[in-house]
Amino acid sequence: MLDWLKSPILTFQEFVTLAGRASLNVFRRPFYGQDLFLQMDTIGVGSLPITVLIGFFSGVIMALQMSRALSQYGATGQVGQITAITLVRELGPVLTALLIAGRNASGIASELGSMKVTEQIDAMRALGTDPVKKLVTPRLLAMCVTLPLLTIIADFVGIVGAYIVAVPLLRLTTGSQYWNNAWRSLEYNDIAQGLLKPLLFAIIIALVGCLYGMRTSGGTQGVGRATTQAVVVASVWIFIITALITRIFVNL
Amino acid sequence: MAGHEAKERNCILKFEEVSLQFDQEAPVLDKVSFEIWSGETRIILGAAGAGKTVMMKIALGLLNTTSGRVSVMGQDVTNFNERQWYAVRSHIGVLFQEGGLFDSLTIEENVAYPLLNQARFMNDGQKPTLDTVRPNVQEALNFVELGSTLSKFPSELSGGMRRRVGIARGSVADPDLFLYDSPTAGLDPITANTIITLLIKDREVRNTTAAIITHRFQDGHLLANFRYNPEKDRLERLPADSPLRERTKFMVMKEGRLVFEGAEAELDASLDPYISKFSMHPAKPVHPEKPMHPEKNVS
Numbered sequence: 394m395l396d397w398l399k400s401p402i403l404t405f406q407e408f409v410t411l412a413g414r415a416s417l418n419v420f421r422r423p424f425y426g427q428d429l430f431l432q433m434d435t436i437g438v439g440s441l442p443i444t445v446l447i448g449f450f451s452g453v454i455m456a457l458q459m460s461r462a463l464s465q466y467g468a469t470g471q472v473g474q475i476t477a478i479t480l481v482r483e484l485g486p487v488l489t490a491l492l493i494a495g496r497n498a499s500g501i502a503s504e505l506g507s508m509k510v511t512e513q514i515d516a517m518r519a520l521g522t523d524p525v526k527k528l529v530t531p532r533l534l535a536m537c538v539t540l541p542l543l544t545i546i547a548d549f550v551g552i553v554g555a556y557i558v559a560v561p562l563l564r565l566t567t568g569s570q571y572w573n574n575a576w577r578s579l580e581y582n583d584i585a586q587g588l589l590k591p592l593l594f595a596i597i598i599a600l601v602g603c604l605y606g607m608r609t610s611g612g613t614q615g616v617g618r619a620t621t622q623a624v625v626v627a628s629v630w631i632f633i634i635t636a637l638i639t640r641i642f643v644n645l
Numbered sequence: 646m647a648g649h650e651a652k653e654r655n656c657i658l659k660f661e662e663v664s665l666q667f668d669q670e671a672p673v674l675d676k677v678s679f680e681i682w683s684g685e686t687r688i689i690l691g692a693a694g695a696g697k698t699v700m701m702k703i704a705l706g707l708l709n710t711t712s713g714r715v716s717v718m719g720q721d722v723t724n725f726n727e728r729q730w731y732a733v734r735s736h737i738g739v740l741f742q743e744g745g746l747f748d749s750l751t752i753e754e755n756v757a758y759p760l761l762n763q764a765r766f767m768n769d770g771q772k773p774t775l776d777t778v779r780p781n782v783q784e785a786l787n788f789v790e791l792g793s794t795l796s797k798f799p800s801e802l803s804g805g806m807r808r809r810v811g812i813a814r815g816s817v818a819d820p821d822l823f824l825y826d827s828p829t830a831g832l833d834p835i836t837a838n839t840i841i842t843l844l845i846k847d848r849e850v851r852n853t854t855a856a857i858i859t860h861r862f863q864d865g866h867l868l869a870n871f872r873y874n875p876e877k878d879r880l881e882r883l884p885a886d887s888p889l890r891e892r893t894k895f896m897v898m899k900e901g902r903l904v905f906e907g908a909e910a911e912l913d914a915s916l917d918p919y920i921s922k923f924s925m926h927p928a929k930p931v932h933p934e935k936p937m938h939p940e941k942n943v944s
Contacts, residue, residue, distance in 0.1 A: 423772065508747075516745035519705050520814075521731050521763035 437539030448547030452554030473574035502623035505606025663713035691898030738815030
């Protein structure tokens with residue numbers, strides 16, 4: 394029983410240590426500004442097209458599904474409210490985070506993993522730079538900045554997508570009623586959890602990617618294993634965190 | 646003799662009963678003690694998994710010991726934390742097994758890396774830039790005869806060239822100790838000899854103290870018996886009574902233990918079957934039916 398628990402607890406300890414070191418480094422010189430902007434470009438700008446696409450289609454699908462359910466109750470006018478709340482609270486943050494976990498947690502883990510197995514991480518330490526500072530901190534910061542922004546974009550594009558289905562295509566409601574409903578239904582509570590979630594997801598994705606990358610061992614095969622594990626672990630934690638946060642906010 | 650002025654004899658690297666063990670497994674290093682003095686060339690031989698690379702990583706502070714003491718340049722570094730180690734490491738040059746070059750950076754940026762990132766090259770808190778260090782980078786690359794590859798990426802170079810860039814990166818900051826991890830592993834004999842020639846040249850020009858991990862006994866033989874002649878730009882054999890012969894010492898590792906330490910003649914004279922595997926003229930040939938024919942010519 395103890396042996397069985399040992400490995401996950403050790404991993405968690407490593408995660409906390411890495412999180413601590415990476416965040417302390419935010420305030421310590423030297424700063425690697427160039428690496429930060431490079432990562433923000435890869436994670437943020439690089440993920441923009443796919444985020445827009447996924448956001449748009451989740452809005453479209455939601456409006457389509459809701460059109461049937463709502464017409465049973467004669468409440469098709471509420472479609473704006475339903476899409477806005479669902480997207481901002483839950484679907485926007487979770488879908489974007491899962492997407493970024495698949496795209497960037499794997500990218501980070503495989504990049505750092507390859508560096509580990511070719512002794513580049515050791516070389517970095519031997520040549521006088523802290524790999525946590527040079528590699529982990531810029532990725533963590535870039536993720537924390539870009540994931541909430543990407544989520545906001547996904548939310549907005551999703552609401553636009555739902556509008557296109559609901560108003561010009563299916564004529565469920567009028568344009569002004571749709572936007573009015575969508576806008577007025579959102580409370581501070583919804584916005585708060587809609588922005589807190591991506592921030593926490595960003596920390597999870599960046600650190601899990603870095604952690605599994607930096608502890609890679611066993612050559613090329615190890616890199617593949619680290620990448621897979623990073624995506625799986627990050628995705629699982631995204632769902633656990635979203636459940637916890639939702640539980641807290643529902644009671645507020 | 647170039648660069649061999651009577652430099653003060655300092656102990657550069659000292660291991661005292663150093664052991665390393667993970668969990669309940671067999672120790673990776675078992676009470677290893679040795680000293681490397683300034684100006685010395687230390688050849689570290691041993692089978693794969695004998696603990697040679699681990700020893701190097703301990704000397705660099707990349708791994709912690711389980712017990713024993715380590716001193717670098719007269720400083721006890723056994724309980725140093727990562728931040729204290731950075732100061733120590735900036736005086737040690739290192740070549741990793743596969744070169745360890747950063748493949749996202751160009752050759753120039755790779756070689757400039759120690760100069761741009763080590764605290765001791767900070768100029769009044771001002772970080773040096775790639776432009777200010779370019780002359781040093783060019784010089785280091787010229788030394789390894791790769792002066793025209795500045796803007797290339799490591800993936801565009803051959804294995805031997807990458808190893809040479811690694812040497813340039815290790816020596817650019819003029820280290821007091823240079824650790825080479827298998828500089829010739831996986832290279833053809835001709836390229837391997839070019840690398841060893843560079844090591845000898847580096848030793849002659851800068852009087853570097855070096856520890857060289859290898860499993861090719863030819864490497865040790867070359868380092869022990871040859872010197873670099875800058876006028877003729879080639880290696881020449883040292884006379885039999887040359888005091889320079891004494892600066893090359895050999896060490897043999899077996900399963901985490903240090904089983905031999907001494908000069909080449911003693912290594913050749915050893916009757917131990919494991920140790921004589923690494924000597925040029927085994928006292929008792931390992932394969933009597935297949936006598937070894939090491940290459941005679943170097944250049």
